[in-house]
Amino acid sequence: MKNTKARNASGYMFLAPWLIGFFLLAxxxxxxxxxxxxxxxxxxxxxxxxxxxxxxxxxxxDRRFWKTLEVTFHYVVFxxxxxxxxxxxxxMLLDKGLRTIGLYRAIFYLPSLLGASIAIAxxxxxxxxxxxxxxQVLAVFGIQGIGWITNPSTSIYTLIVLAIWQFGAPMxxxxxxxxxxxxxxxxxxxxxxxxxxxxFYAITLPMLAxxxxxxxxxxxxxxxxxxxxxxxxxxxxxxxxxxxxVYTVYLFNExxxxxxxxxxxxxxxxxxxxxxxxTALAFATSKYWVHYENERD
Amino acid sequence: xxxxxRKFLTTTxxxxxxxxxxxxxxxxxxxxxxxxxxxxxxxxxxxxVIEVFDKNHPGISVSGETIGWGDYWTKMATQTxxxxxxxxxxxxxxxxxxxVRRGALQELDPFIGNGLDLSNFDKGPLQGxxxxxxLYALNIGSNSQVFVYNExxxxxxxxxxxxxxxxxxxxxADVCKTITEAxxxxxxxxxxxxxxxxxCEVWIRQNGSSFFxxxxxxxxxxxxxxxxxQFWRDLRDAGVLRSADKSLDANLPMSDVGIVxxxxxISNFWSNQIVGVQALMQDPVGAAMVPHKEGGDPGQFIKPSxxxxxxxxxxxxxxxxxxxxxxxxxxxxxxILGLERGIPANPDVRAALAPDFxxxxxxxxxxxxxxxxxxxxxxxxxxxxxxxxxxxxIRAATNxxxxxxxxxxxxxxxxxxxxxxIDRAR
Numbered sequence: 034m035k036n037t038k039a040r041n042a043s044g045y046m047f048l049a050p051w052l053i054g055f056f057l058l059a060x061x062x063x064x065x066x067x068x069x070x071x072x073x074x075x076x077x078x079x080x081x082x083x084x085x086x087x088x089x090x091x092x093x094x095d096r097r098f099w100k101t102l103e104v105t106f107h108y109v110v111f112x113x114x115x116x117x118x119x120x121x122x123x124x125m126l127l128d129k130g131l132r133t134i135g136l137y138r139a140i141f142y143l144p145s146l147l148g149a150s151i152a153i154a155x156x157x158x159x160x161x162x163x164x165x166x167x168x169q170v171l172a173v174f175g176i177q178g179i180g181w182i183t184n185p186s187t188s189i190y191t192l193i194v195l196a197i198w199q200f201g202a203p204m205x206x207x208x209x210x211x212x213x214x215x216x217x218x219x220x221x222x223x224x225x226x227x228x229x230x231x232x233f234y235a236i237t238l239p240m241l242a243x244x245x246x247x248x249x250x251x252x253x254x255x256x257x258x259x260x261x262x263x264x265x266x267x268x269x270x271x272x273x274x275x276x277x278x279v280y281t282v283y284l285f286n287e288x289x290x291x292x293x294x295x296x297x298x299x300x301x302x303x304x305x306x307x308x309x310x311x312t313a314l315a316f317a318t319s320k321y322w323v324h325y326e327n328e329r330d
Numbered sequence: 331x332x333x334x335x336r337k338f339l340t341t342t343x344x345x346x347x348x349x350x351x352x353x354x355x356x357x358x359x360x361x362x363x364x365x366x367x368x369x370x371x372x373x374x375x376x377x378x379v380i381e382v383f384d385k386n387h388p389g390i391s392v393s394g395e396t397i398g399w400g401d402y403w404t405k406m407a408t409q410t411x412x413x414x415x416x417x418x419x420x421x422x423x424x425x426x427x428x429x430v431r432r433g434a435l436q437e438l439d440p441f442i443g444n445g446l447d448l449s450n451f452d453k454g455p456l457q458g459x460x461x462x463x464x465l466y467a468l469n470i471g472s473n474s475q476v477f478v479y480n481e482x483x484x485x486x487x488x489x490x491x492x493x494x495x496x497x498x499x500x501x502x503a504d505v506c507k508t509i510t511e512a513x514x515x516x517x518x519x520x521x522x523x524x525x526x527x528x529x530c531e532v533w534i535r536q537n538g539s540s541f542f543x544x545x546x547x548x549x550x551x552x553x554x555x556x557x558x559x560q561f562w563r564d565l566r567d568a569g570v571l572r573s574a575d576k577s578l579d580a581n582l583p584m585s586d587v588g589i590v591x592x593x594x595x596i597s598n599f600w601s602n603q604i605v606g607v608q609a610l611m612q613d614p615v616g617a618a619m620v621p622h623k624e625g626g627d628p629g630q631f632i633k634p635s636x637x638x639x640x641x642x643x644x645x646x647x648x649x650x651x652x653x654x655x656x657x658x659x660x661x662x663x664x665x666i667l668g669l670e671r672g673i674p675a676n677p678d679v680r681a682a683l684a685p686d687f688x689x690x691x692x693x694x695x696x697x698x699x700x701x702x703x704x705x706x707x708x709x710x711x712x713x714x715x716x717x718x719x720x721x722x723x724i725r726a727a728t729n730x731x732x733x734x735x736x737x738x739x740x741x742x743x744x745x746x747x748x749x750x751x752i753d754r755a756r
Contacts, residue, residue, distance in 0.1 A: 076411035077432035090754075163575050180575030185732065269400055270721065273578045274728040289404045291718050291755075294411075 070299035075292040087299035098300075100275050101283040107189055108279060109256040112196035117248055120200040124207035125237075138205070145201030153195070154265035158182060161191045182266060185276035192277065195262055203248040210244030211237070242323040250315050257308050260285070280304055362650045365395045365409075365416035367402035371606065372670055379663045383656055390649045400581070410434050417644035418654060421467045421637035423458065427711040429639070430461045436640045436647065438465040445651040447659055455675035458634035458708060467637030468654060471672020473602040474632045474701060475532055475620050477520075482613040483595040487512035494618030495700050499561065502621040506570040509595045519570040520596040521588040522577035524562040525727040527720050529598050532620045532629035533558045535706055546713030548749045552741035559730045559737035566731070574731050580724045585610055601694055602635045602672040608690035615690070617697035619704065628706040632698075635672030673698050715755030719748045 045052075070087055072080035091098050127137055147153050160166050161181035168178030181187050218236050227235070238245075260281040263271070271278030271286065284304070288297035366376060373396045380392045395416060397405055403425065409415045415434065429435050442448055442465070448456065451469075459467035477494070484490045487509045492501065506519020523529040531541050534550050537557075543549035565571050572588045579586075584603070588594030590610045599607060601617065608615050620630055638657065644650050656663050664679045669691050674680055680695075687695065726744040729735045735743075 075432060076407060077434055094750075163573075180578075183575050183578045185728070268579065268581060270581075270724075272724065272728065274725055274732070289407050291715075292407060 066298040066301060069295050070302050072295040073293075074295040076294050077292075080295060083295070087296050088303075090296070091299060091303065097275065097278070097283065101271075101278045101280050104189065104276065104278050105257065105259075105280040108192060108196075108259060109253065111190075111193045112259075113249070113252045113256050115193065115197045116200050116252060117203055117245070119197050120203035120248070121207050121241075121245075123200065124204045124211055127204075127208060128211045138208070141204060142201035145199045151261060151265055154262045157191060157195055157262065158266050183273055185274040188266070188273060188276045192259070192262055192266065192279075196256070196259075203252060206244060206248055207241070210241050214240045239324065243325055246315070246319050246323045250312055253311050253315060254308055257304065257311070360390045360646055360649050361393065362390065362418065362644070362646055362653060363393050363395060363416035364418045364653065365406070366420035367399045368396040369398075369606070371609070372396075375666050375668070375670055378666045379657065382660075382662050382666065383653055386656070386660075386662075387649075387652065390652070392653060413643055415641040415643040417641060417646065417650040419639050419641055420470075421639045423634055423637070424712055424716060426459070426467050426637060426639075427461055428714055430466050431714070434642050435466045436642060436644065438468065438640060441647070441651045445648065446655050450676050450678055451658070452675040452677070454632070455634060459637050461711070467634075467639045468658065469634040469636075469675050470638050470657065470667075471602060471635045471669075471674060472632050472698075473600045473635035473672040474698070474705060475528060475630050476599050476601040476604065476697060477596050477618040477620055478589055478599050478604060478607055478615050479596045479618055480517075480589055480611075480613050481616045483509060483513070483517055484616070487595075494616065495704070497618065497621050498624050499621045500624070503565060503570075506565060506596070507568065510570040515569070517592065518572050518588070518594045519565070520572070521594050521598065522562055522566060522571040522574065522731065523598055524559055524566075524731050525578060525580045525724050526598055527580070527723045528600075529620060530555065530558050530723070531709075533623075534629075535631075535709070536623040536626035536629035538627050540709055542710065542713055542716070542752075544710050546710075546752060548719075548745060548752060550745065552738070552745045555744065556738040556741035559727065559741065563730070563737060577731055578728050589615070600635060601697060602669065604694045604697070605669060605688070605690045608688075608693075615693065617693050619701060628704055630701065630705045631708050632701075632705055633708060669694055713752055713755070715751045718751045718755070722747050722751060 069080055071082060071084060073083050073086070074080035123141055127134055127141070144153075162168075163178070163180040163183065165181075167181065171178045179187065181191050214237065218240070219232060222232050222236060258281060259279050263277050263279045263282050264285065267273075267277035267282070269282075269286075271282045280300070281304070284297050284300045287293045287300060364376075364380070366372070368376065373394075376396070377394055380394050383392055384390070402420075406415070406419065410429075410432070421429065421435075426435075438446065438459075446468075455469040455472050456465070458472075459465055459469055479494065481490070484492070487505075489505050489508050492505055497505075502520075509517065509519045534541055534554050537554045539550050539554055541548065541550050562571065566574065571577070572594050576586075576588070576593065584590060584606055587597045587599075587607075589597035590607060596618070597607075598620070604615065604617055622629070638654055640647060640650055640654070657667075658664070658674070658676055658679070661679075661682060664674060664676070665682065667674075668683060673695065674683075683691075684695075722744060726740045726747075730737055730740045
């Protein structure tokens with residue numbers, strides 16, 4: 034008895050760093066932000082309880098809240114499918130059993146490594162600015178470019194192109210998934226003389242469905258949380274004319290620019306609910322299109 | 331060289347001991363932090379002043395922290411919330427009242443004549459740092475709005491004899507047209523100031539109104555702002571302004587502003603930036619007032635460009651005040667600082683600096699002297715939420731510049747939004 038207790042104690046001792054980190058740095062702040070979302074808090078004085086005021090204001094009077102939802106959905110709807118298509122396409126090209134596949138994999142993964150960095154976002158600003166590389170290339174063909182980033186109708190697409198370019202992580206997962214498809218399925222199809230397109234439709238996609246689903250959920254969550262590229266490209270403002278005002282940039286500015294920590298906390302919880310809803314939606318529809326091989330009826 | 335741990339410890343310990351010996355135990359660990367927003371030139375000068383201070387006051391060590399304007403207020407807000415503000419912070423007129431009302435700054439009055447010598451300080455600039463009759467921020471430079479122009483292009487276009495101190499908006503429009511024609515459209519007359527609230531504010535005051543009233547409410551009427559946007563729109567349609575695509579960012583780095591990029595002959599700035607603009611340009615620059623309204627009120631004002639404030643979190647206010655005092659009174663320090671932060675408010679300092687002025691510095695000081703009796707009073711302190719109103723102004727103006735909405739309609743929506751922002755911030 035005594036022995037077990039001592040062993041438990043030493044077990045908890047080893048867990049302690051994680052436990053402390055989890056409660057102090059994760060659960061603690063999460064609960065505090067839930068409390069703050071019902072208050073008015075300017076970060077200097079004490080938080081003042083205001084009940085549901087933040088949420089009521091958000092849904093009934095805050096026009097920029099709806100604008101930021103519009104911008105974010107616009108981004109998610111384009112960035113997620115396009116990035117997945119790109120990732121799958123490249124993964125299939127790489128799945129040909131090339132001898133130098135390791136090298137190619139590394140090269141294609143590179144943008145994702147760099148992607149989160151501030152440097153790339155700044156580079157993007159330069160590429161798409163009115164005197165930038167993109168317009169200089171267009172000028173060679175006699176096309177007069179526009180200020181891609183300063184023009185509110187195109188700025189969001191510079192962000193989407195950046196997202197597509199960073200297809201590395203889902204690509205690696207697709208690649209692993211493709212390797213897992215039994216070769217004999219393709220051999221059987223070849224014997225029947227199945228056209229290539231049909232092989233993709235009837236074998237590759239269904240066999241890959243669980244991986245596609247996994248990537249989809251991951252990418253939806255990630256896309257809703259987009260922050261640094263939008264922040265850097267718009268110079269921290271979400272401009273021009275709020276065209277780059279994705280959700281987290283709005284949240285950040287409410288918190289750290291206008292000192293409305295309470296309202297920003299409320300925004301954060303609403304974002305959590307939105308991401309939860311979309312993830313749940315993906316799961317709910319998955320039973321119609323995702324089949325697991327080892328499933329038992 | 332391999333140093334064992336023990337050897338390292340004994341050596342450094344011995345050094346620390348030796349360093350501690352000649353000084354009284356209390357004095358050696360006094361340290362203060364100074365936090366400012368800067369640019370490479372300002373940072374160089376400030377660190378040099380810190381070195382001089384450290385040399386003159388052994389026993390107090392100053393650590394300097396600097397960051398660009400864009401991130402400055404974010405970092406400041408975080409430090410304020412974390413009760414970890416630097417002892418001395420650089421303040422802006424726009425934010426001073428918010429920070430005082432949050433209780434983040436300490437009153438300076440108890441130190442006047444008691445460490446802080448203000449006997450030789452201009453009274454006007456001192457006033458700008460007062461909130462509710464108490465001094466919370468020390469002016470470390472004054473400035474005013476300015477239209478900087480390219481003298482070479484003005485000469486080539488034959489408009490060099492324009493009286494740019496007393497000119498009107500009509501004359502300004504004519505100059506823009508002449509310049510655009512003379513250069514064949516290669517250099518446009520001026521930047522498009524539609525998104526620049528600072529210039530619009532001058533326009534509003536010229537029309538006998540003010541953006542905010544004494545109670546902090548939005549008092550300007552939509553018509554005045556609509557007229558302002560219409561004025562720029564007419565010039566834009568005439569093709570004498572910088573392209574719309576480059577005119578939507580109100581926070582451009584200096585190197586991308588029209589006059590520096592070589593796109594235009596006139597750009598708006600604050601007068602303490604003249605020196606910085608000249609440093610980036612080959613052609614000599616001149617300083618013009620924001621054009622006047624014929625028969626209108628004076629619109630420009632002289633404002634404190636920057637302050638230094640003592641924060642609530644300072645643990646050694648005495649040392650901090652010593653540093654603050656040197657900053658404005660010690661000739662060694664003021665010489666290093668020059669005019670980079672604006673015109674100093676101490677006449678002796680100005681006189682001491684005069685012989686060594688560069689041409690650009692001379693332009694700034696001459697400009698400053700020329701406008702003295704052509705400016706109006708400092709507007710009342712901005713209410714809480716003013717920073718957000720500025721963002722809303724930029725958004726509204728962006729839509730006008732892009733032609734998505736008519737000036738009148740945009741102005742009406744904006745004034746409504748602005749009042750809503752102010753109400754919410756209360």
